[in-house]
Amino acid sequence: MKNKYSIFSLIKNAFSYHENWQKAWKDPQPKKEYDAVIVGGGGHGLATAYYLAKKHNMKNIAVVEKGWIGGGNTGRNTTIIRSNYLWDASAGLYDHALKIWEGLSQELNYNVMFSQRGVMNLAHNLQDVRDLKRRTHANRLNGIDAVYLNTEEVKKFCPIINTSPDIRYPVLGGTLQRRAGTARHDAVAWGYARGADEMGVDIIQNCEVKGIKRNGDSVEGIETTKGFIKTNKVGVVAAGHSSVIANMAGLRLPLESKPLQALVSEPVKPVIDTVVMSNAVHAYVSQSDKGELVIGAGTDDYVSYSQKGSHQIVEGTLNAILELYPIFSRMRMLRQWGGIVDICPDASPILSKTSIKGLYFNCGWGTGGFKATPGSGDLFAHTIANDEPHKLNAAFNLNRFVSGDLVDEHGAAAVAH
Amino acid sequence: MFVINCPYCGERDQQEFKAGGEAHIERPKQPTELSDDEWAEYLFMRKNIKGVQFERWNHAHGCRKWFNMVRDTSNDEIKLVYKMGEKPPLE
Numbered sequence: 001m002k003n004k005y006s007i008f009s010l011i012k013n014a015f016s017y018h019e020n021w022q023k024a025w026k027d028p029q030p031k032k033e034y035d036a037v038i039v040g041g042g043g044h045g046l047a048t049a050y051y052l053a054k055k056h057n058m059k060n061i062a063v064v065e066k067g068w069i070g071g072g073n074t075g076r077n078t079t080i081i082r083s084n085y086l087w088d089a090s091a092g093l094y095d096h097a098l099k100i101w102e103g104l105s106q107e108l109n110y111n112v113m114f115s116q117r118g119v120m121n122l123a124h125n126l127q128d129v130r131d132l133k134r135r136t137h138a139n140r141l142n143g144i145d146a147v148y149l150n151t152e153e154v155k156k157f158c159p160i161i162n163t164s165p166d167i168r169y170p171v172l173g174g175t176l177q178r179r180a181g182t183a184r185h186d187a188v189a190w191g192y193a194r195g196a197d198e199m200g201v202d203i204i205q206n207c208e209v210k211g212i213k214r215n216g217d218s219v220e221g222i223e224t225t226k227g228f229i230k231t232n233k234v235g236v237v238a239a240g241h242s243s244v245i246a247n248m249a250g251l252r253l254p255l256e257s258k259p260l261q262a263l264v265s266e267p268v269k270p271v272i273d274t275v276v277m278s279n280a281v282h283a284y285v286s287q288s289d290k291g292e293l294v295i296g297a298g299t300d301d302y303v304s305y306s307q308k309g310s311h312q313i314v315e316g317t318l319n320a321i322l323e324l325y326p327i328f329s330r331m332r333m334l335r336q337w338g339g340i341v342d343i344c345p346d347a348s349p350i351l352s353k354t355s356i357k358g359l360y361f362n363c364g365w366g367t368g369g370f371k372a373t374p375g376s377g378d379l380f381a382h383t384i385a386n387d388e389p390h391k392l393n394a395a396f397n398l399n400r401f402v403s404g405d406l407v408d409e410h411g412a413a414a415v416a417h
Numbered sequence: 418m419f420v421i422n423c424p425y426c427g428e429r430d431q432q433e434f435k436a437g438g439e440a441h442i443e444r445p446k447q448p449t450e451l452s453d454d455e456w457a458e459y460l461f462m463r464k465n466i467k468g469v470q471f472e473r474w475n476h477a478h479g480c481r482k483w484f485n486m487v488r489d490t491s492n493d494e495i496k497l498v499y500k501m502g503e504k505p506p507l508e
Contacts, residue, residue: 241467243463243464243465243466243467244467247464252458252462252463252464253462253463253465254457254461254462254463255463255465256438256463256465257465257467257490300436301435301436302436302472302488303436303438303439303465303466303470303472303490304490304493305467305490305491306490306491306492306493308493310431310432312431312432342465345460345461401457401460401461401462402453402454402456402457403453404453
């Protein structure tokens with residue numbers, strides 16, 4: 001049983017100089033056999049394990065992670081959470097996640113620092129204005145809060161934006177989702193890991209999957225750097241490396257893995273209390289609780305697993321940021337990184353069964369998977385436990401690339417993918 | 418940043434080029450005969466290799482010609498460039 005985190009446990013542990021806190025999760029060696037194994041210990045994978053144990057009573061399960069948990073894109077993203085997607089299927093998926101976010105800290109007894117500071121999307125040309133107005137209406141029909149703002153209202157909501165009509169991409173308006181915001185990415189991984197561990201899930205770190213053993217059309221187990229693990233159900237949540245794992249099972253996926261870059265500045269006093277995204281110039285910015293500006297850039301157009309992006313991508317983003325926020329002109333950037341994201345042709349995720357019995361994939365989240373973490377875990381757990389998708393993720397199956405029933409959020413979503 | 422050796426223009430800055438995805442995906446000879454599965458395979462499924470991969474590139478801000486490249490996607494090292502229509506090297 002885990003000790004409950006509270007103000008009282010904080011005070012109690014202060015007397016022992018915070019040296020006797022209970023371990024948040026164990027560090028076990030793999031057992032010989034599990035009822036299900038999740039490949040990938042990021043937020044989505046840990047959430048999947050948590051909901052498998054909690055809602056589907058599957059306790060004899062493991063998460064295998066080649067590095068350490070939350071050490072990939074989960075710990076290296078711009079932490080934006082929103083659900084203002086255009087199409088019904090996407091709206092259902094992302095708003096399901098947003099609703100779980102709203103009670104997640106209480107549920108996990110772990111402060112994920114979910115902050116509903118609002119997300120504003122800017123329009124820079126007439127087509128943007130039309131698209132964003134259309135999306136606002138679509139959102140409201142789906143019960144998602146959205147308002148359209150004119151230029152003055154944008155300026156009022158975020159005073160540091162340059163709304164001069166003379167800039168290269170003037171601000172003509174924007175949309176605002178007030179329930180949207182940010183969360184602490186590491187805490188999400190750690191909170192789910194602690195919760196899953198408490199219910200008996202084995203979280204096995206530094207354990208890389210080397211092969212998937214098949215018996216005809218069904219899964220028999222996985223080969224790892226820590227030996228063979230027997231299991232009939234394998235859920236792969238490996239983000240940029242999904243194609244590599246699929247290849248081990250003899251599958252091909254409609255994915256391309258590309259570097260996505262982000263950067264943070266030196267910490268400064270609070271200057272921007274919301275998240276502002278701009279599709280046309282591909283720049284988005286928010287401020288972390290430490291005071292750093294968190295800036296998201298775009299992807300390169302070539303396949304790469306190098307975790308390095310091109311310089312011109314960062315340069316283009318910073319040009320746009322400086323034109324929109326001249327106040328940042330003397331800020332110094334602390335660090336920059338590239339994460340490998342798996343992008344689907346329709347820029348929507350895959351949460352699906354495959355042609356191999358017992359093999360499930362949760363991938364294709366591309367540049368925007370963090371916001372969906374709780375919902376993705378919940379729905380993927382449902383898919384694995386019942387061998388059938390939940391109605392909210394039924395549209396996100398692999399077969400859509402055969403049937404042609406794509407969920408085409410490319411360009412229709414609030415931000416470039 | 419890396420420099421790309423265009424087979425027509427020589428070494429140029431990477432910014433001048435656009436990536437065109439996986440190379441040597443042949444357009445089906447009899448499109449009307451194809452099943453939905455085969456169409457999906459042709460249109461959407463990709464090898465997405467971590468390691469040495471064959472790709473198409475376009476010198477978009479130069480001669481605007483397409484060419485092929487052999488590149489290691491795990492470290493972005495370019496192994497070889499060759500012209501469109503030439504047979505891919507075996508190694």
